[in-house]
Amino acid sequence: MKIGIIGTGGIATSAHIPNYVKAGMDVVAVMNRTRANGERVARQFGIPNVYETVEEMLTYEQLDAVSICTPNALHKEQVLLALEAGCHVLCEKPPGISENEAIEMLKAAKRAGKTLQYGFHYRHRADTVLLKRMIDAGELGDIYAATAFALRRRGIPGWGVFTNKELQGGGALLDIGVHMLDLALHLMGYPKPREVVGHVGQYLGNRPGVGLLGEWDASSLSVEDTARAMITFENGASLLLDVSYMANIEEKDTMRVECRGTNAGASLFPLTLHTEKYGALFDERPTYLTEHDPYERQIQRFLEACREDPNYRQAEEAVILHRIIDRIYA
Amino acid sequence: MKIGIIGTGGIATSAHIPNYVKAGMDVVAVMNRTRANGERVARQFGIPNVYETVEEMLTYEQLDAVSICTPNALHKEQVLLALEAGCHVLCEKPPGISENEAIEMLKAAKRAGKTLQYGFHYRHRADTVLLKRMIDAGELGDIYAATAFALRRRGIPGWGVFTNKELQGGGALLDIGVHMLDLALHLMGYPKPREVVGHVGQYLGNRPGVGLLGEWDASSLSVEDTARAMITFENGASLLLDVSYMANIEEKDTMRVECRGTNAGASLFPLTLHTEKYGALFDERPTYLTEHDPYERQIQRFLEACREDPNYRQAEEAVILHRIIDRIYA
Amino acid sequence: MKIGIIGTGGIATSAHIPNYVKAGMDVVAVMNRTRANGERVARQFGIPNVYETVEEMLTYEQLDAVSICTPNALHKEQVLLALEAGCHVLCEKPPGISENEAIEMLKAAKRAGKTLQYGFHYRHRADTVLLKRMIDAGELGDIYAATAFALRRRGIPGWGVFTNKELQGGGALLDIGVHMLDLALHLMGYPKPREVVGHVGQYLGNRPGVGLLGEWDASSLSVEDTARAMITFENGASLLLDVSYMANIEEKDTMRVECRGTNAGASLFPLTLHTEKYGALFDERPTYLTEHDPYERQIQRFLEACREDPNYRQAEEAVILHRIIDRIYA
């Protein structure tokens, strides 16, 4: 299976390309607007071809799949080009920057009959997989309440374009909040949202300060550092969402989802379960769990979908996800 | 100063009456619909007079103040009677069961020119007082986000009328949530709410199970065991609220408020502060704090207000508080 | 129900008599060879009659039951007298001092058609009851290996007759080891023993030293301070037993039983469970368990047996228990 890489950022070189290679895929091309960047990555991984546009890459190579690792605002157009060229697509999160884009991408995938998967690697962690398996087996009962936290104390990334609204479409919510929001919805079974109330703002990121993830340019920050929301769902459940790039809080960097079910509750990370049985309350946490690289497992799932049968569930879920995000930003 | 006690429940006998005595007040009467209960308490504390109705008590005694410790649904009427009789009033929380009741009570207090205080004793803890002093001194800057948790794992009270909607007007939210909601608003300076979205339901309380606060009657539960909400305010701040009487969670009994300000953040309980100074991040918590009985301090504040000058701030705040609660239940 | 108390030691006055009273029984008589002791206890609990011999007590009182709290070597004769007099019997542990005595008592109970229960209060702890319930529900699968520890570092009792072989019939094994041995057998379903190898001796107790449970008379110690054994059972299971009154070990006072089953393992105290599910290993321990007084529950069970229907299971189990102990001492 031949694959082409679009974008050469950290996620491409540290997580995706090595795992495509490990999975036995044929990484034949890499694309970057700046030729030098593409060539550097090509040399590093022994990729034979380098392109400066997606169109060229799709024209000159016979690709089975592409892997998109570019800024958020570019996703939709590149996904569409790739699907139209008959490629399966693994696109980094977030899917795009609006519900409309998610809808367009879903339609294109169905039209092309190809797999469209998004890079929500938290879904592929060993503890998440274990919890999802338990939820599907009914261990939690009905999940009627959930909470999702993506809280950093001083965590605006000091690299990349994360503070640039034009290229990213948003800030803390679209970068880190989207992971926990997707994870909570994934565990809840992606119910349909009814009401959404949101609160988004820029409070600390526009002043210089300690940078736990490097020094960012406070003067040019154009995205939110804080996003909070409550979402209610048609099935009667509710979700509280709390996201910050920077805040005066105890947590240094907390990614956390909690689900409360009628039989048991669970939270990630780490995985903990809370239940009542035999007339006593129990807290359980796996003492031993075979860990695996979530990026590697994500690519295994992508390959299975490509080989077996394109399902559109993730592309459909992305529409719900972006609908909620649109309303929070509204 | 002569005071009469209305209601003889646990809060009256364990918290209020002993502290009135300690403060040098003259507890001259106690009222309970069931004469035997009134007499039992009268004997216990040496209170000379027992009444079966509020009206009688107010008629036959020359009271300066009353202390109301009855089920929520009775508050409003008793507050009005007492104010009209020229008494200062310290009424247990919640103020009443709706915004309209809160408005009526506020008006009556202003009309009578008497102090109307509510029993939010968490405001009077030593750590709360310290934090409030720091907030007022500007240590936190502007508070733009807050969170309030009142979470019990298996904590439906096995005594009293807490599961009776008719008498209490509500469940987990009105009993324990109201404490943390008031506390958060108090620390935020009671800003005006703009949007409220809520989620209220009965999920575990209607099934028998382990009772950490005694055995309750699951079959007759008529109130919510879960209440969650997000509130946005006119000043741009937001508040997440999460309340449960029972849930499959790790917390056994957590009362917690967190405030994020532009200079520092803080959370209760215990009091912790999070800030940045001299180019480093600091977590601070008071190593030593002179503790005091919050109920005792509440009564000191009540007496000061009675003696000096009736202010209506708490009665006004109660209107905002109930407006929010009304919308959550809506 | 009328009950008479035989013996006035600590277990009688601190554990049994108060719980008989609490359970609504009519404690009508107390017997002690030394009249003054009997009268002291009678005064303390308002017991109307005092006797100096069991025979007299059984003759002059119309008792429904007796509670035997005397040194081990006296149990058998007193149990027989009481059963012959038509009384139900709750006899302190150990049942007697040999398998023959246990057989004689079992036969007498059957002959009399009366309940004969022994004071193994560890069986009645809340955590034991919970574990037993889980074992009976099949949570552990087949228990094929168990371990029982009753280990004290410097714990020869400084009171009573615990160091007197003639009155007690044995030392550490009969006093504390018997509790954990019974508990392990109870959890395992009291399987039939096949092989027993034992090791019994006096190593530290005959020299003066630190006494964590008071000062004992090292010079007159006539019982073992150490007892260890391995028992194999006809069902293929095995049990390791390790008991000491005094030893140079880390444990100050450890009472512990561990069971390994084909589905899960468990240990007491505290209760911990070890299992594999959903491809992960879990350690579980009850976060909350309604505690109760094991002595109180023991008496409730005794009363139920008396009222409803005499079962001889405990009396039969005592035969197996003493068979094992006899072989360890052999």
Add this chain to the structure above:
Amino acid sequence: MKIGIIGTGGIATSAHIPNYVKAGMDVVAVMNRTRANGERVARQFGIPNVYETVEEMLTYEQLDAVSICTPNALHKEQVLLALEAGCHVLCEKPPGISENEAIEMLKAAKRAGKTLQYGFHYRHRADTVLLKRMIDAGELGDIYAATAFALRRRGIPGWGVFTNKELQGGGALLDIGVHMLDLALHLMGYPKPREVVGHVGQYLGNRPGVGLLGEWDASSLSVEDTARAMITFENGASLLLDVSYMANIEEKDTMRVECRGTNAGASLFPLTLHTEKYGALFDERPTYLTEHDPYERQIQRFLEACREDPNYRQAEEAVILHRIIDRIYA
């Protein structure tokens, strides 16, 4: 001194060969039935000669010593060949697979006048050496009771031939139990056993499950996963032994020996001492202990024995060790 290596498994390449080199020995040959394996190891360590049979190696090389790292069932024959060829022998544990083999090897060593040492590296850990030194100095007094645990929760090795009874002669007991059994006996001074009762079985290893040491083939398991025993000795002491490859227990991987002496007690690992002095009880553990590689020290001891004077103590101890093991398996 010239040495030849028999067998090329992990213990040979990670522990033995590097330490022979470090000790200045001349590793001149390596033997493996599969030539490719021998050549791989020869290349890795620059060993000049490779053989496919022990006989050839002993014939063509003038060896002073051999190091045997093959499956247990092959030890005896190889040891005999090497001793007959005039070599000192360091043979991996267990010595062989039966008492008879141990006796044959002892006799051969005496006949040859050569050192025969077994690879019990736990004896050579710094904490073991310290404890042994203290025991020899009388710090513990007489050791009258010991316990040896080798307990793994899910630890059947996923490599090698450990599950193959024909090649290994046994399972958990011969692989890991033998280490702690030897260690306990070593600390006790290798007393003569009197009675042995054992319990051996296969309970969890024959079902697929989580593998903390890799995935093993449950379907072909032919060895015990559980072995337990009690041994009494002629000097009046006793030893409890508890061994598992897999069990539903809390311990992930516990290797532990405990000795109780008349003056003090001790346990490994970590080293802790328990004693009474000056009228108080003390727990002591070395705060600092110069650590060393136990494999390196084992080889130093082997070289000393080779150079100075062949003593047969370990070979004699192996007879006792295998006598006990034979009876446990019986």
Add this chain to the structure above:
Amino acid sequence: MKIGIIGTGGIATSAHIPNYVKAGMDVVAVMNRTRANGERVARQFGIPNVYETVEEMLTYEQLDAVSICTPNALHKEQVLLALEAGCHVLCEKPPGISENEAIEMLKAAKRAGKTLQYGFHYRHRADTVLLKRMIDAGELGDIYAATAFALRRRGIPGWGVFTNKELQGGGALLDIGVHMLDLALHLMGYPKPREVVGHVGQYLGNRPGVGLLGEWDASSLSVEDTARAMITFENGASLLLDVSYMANIEEKDTMRVECRGTNAGASLFPLTLHTEKYGALFDERPTYLTEHDPYERQIQRFLEACREDPNYRQAEEAVILHRIIDRIYA
């Protein structure tokens, strides 16, 4: 033995009088300048006679001993009167307020042939007694360095006359420092001082602030809140002393002495020992130590000295102690 009590402060009523009674002494009189105070204490403990002056008490009662519990500046005169009247004396610490006073009291004791003991109760704690026993047995070797800390963060007593220089003769050093200084000297064998350099001052105590031991009157403080010193001894040893009533330090209330010997080191409280043996470093602390009331043991020692044979060691040691203190204040 008849004893009279001089002074009625807390130490008299909580520590001394109950222990005299417990020891079987005949407490026949109590003296206080304010008759009401004397009478209150007399009633509390059933003491038959009350006096307003020491002279009267000594005149009208036939006392065997007196117990002096008055402010420091009064000790010397009262000790002298009592000794002259033929009484044994137990005088609260510090002995007096200067070396000259200590000398005068020593001479008087010798002249009278009576026991003169001072109330250094830290010497009588179980852990101190154990350490002293070990030092005397040579476990530490030669003690060449010691440290004594008496550090309180906010610990000026809110009661008594501790802040009054005229009555107390000094502050932190004479009140709490003297305990640790005496303890260190006691453990070191009370060597003769050579050089003393000291630093004494008032830094925080004269400003209002948090009072962990009650509220003191900052405006009238006339004693030091800080005292530090280094003392060298004729035997070559040295002692660092650090004392504070109030300081901005982590320790809330730390009383600590550390001794470094050539064989081992030790520190109190808690008792910890540090040594090297068998080629390893060990930290030891007693796991179990029979605790006793140090005040009770102090009185037992006093009685033994009275009964058996007056030794003047403590009175001699007091001279050295005050010599050091004089030089620190100088």
Add this chain to the structure above:
Amino acid sequence: MKIGIIGTGGIATSAHIPNYVKAGMDVVAVMNRTRANGERVARQFGIPNVYETVEEMLTYEQLDAVSICTPNALHKEQVLLALEAGCHVLCEKPPGISENEAIEMLKAAKRAGKTLQYGFHYRHRADTVLLKRMIDAGELGDIYAATAFALRRRGIPGWGVFTNKELQGGGALLDIGVHMLDLALHLMGYPKPREVVGHVGQYLGNRPGVGLLGEWDASSLSVEDTARAMITFENGASLLLDVSYMANIEEKDTMRVECRGTNAGASLFPLTLHTEKYGALFDERPTYLTEHDPYERQIQRFLEACREDPNYRQAEEAVILHRIIDRIYA
């Protein structure tokens, strides 16, 4: 900027040379009396020239600066030569071995108009820099008491010439004590000393024992292993100093300075602050602090001083430092 390295010990090769290179300096020469050592280091770092005497190096190279990393007793002469040759000098600590040497070096630096800095790298740690910044901002108020500890349990270095008094001029005090003494004085603002009393000796180092920093030659030890002192200052402050290379203490290796100020107290390492505010006591420690290599920062400060403007503060401080040390040794 051209720099020459004098001495090739560990501090030169691990800390200094790599940081000069990192800072962009031109390391053109290295000097060592033993040519082979110089050449080894030259090869390692690509330094073009090697000399055997300082004079040659200064003659044949046009150096802007030198870095002195030789035994203490050689510092003064080498510093003088380098300054006279017009070089800036960074000399390892301690400055020299006496106050006179420090004065000579100060004068030479002023005469030459060149920077003379000493290698007190603890001053350049991130936590020290943060604390110094806070002290300079007045957070601590006046520092009236300080403590400096440099305590090792078994820490005589097993390499170098640290035990040679002739070359080093002293032992524990000059090697490790000097760091904490300088650090304390630096934080206190280098006040002028008034009184100094000291205690210096050799207690454990002259006997063989456990060596936590390698094996040293106990038989040839000619320096002190223990040094303790108290220093009082003209500004009324005091400093306790406690230093050991070896002692029977709990601390393995503790470098610690504590300052008590009138507003707050602080201690290093780790940095902790103790203060009172808003009526409560707070302990603060930085939760996050950007760490940096103190040696790198030391060289940055050196370069800044060289480039901008030679200040003589450190050279002046060295005079005070050595005055104190001289008196301790006296």
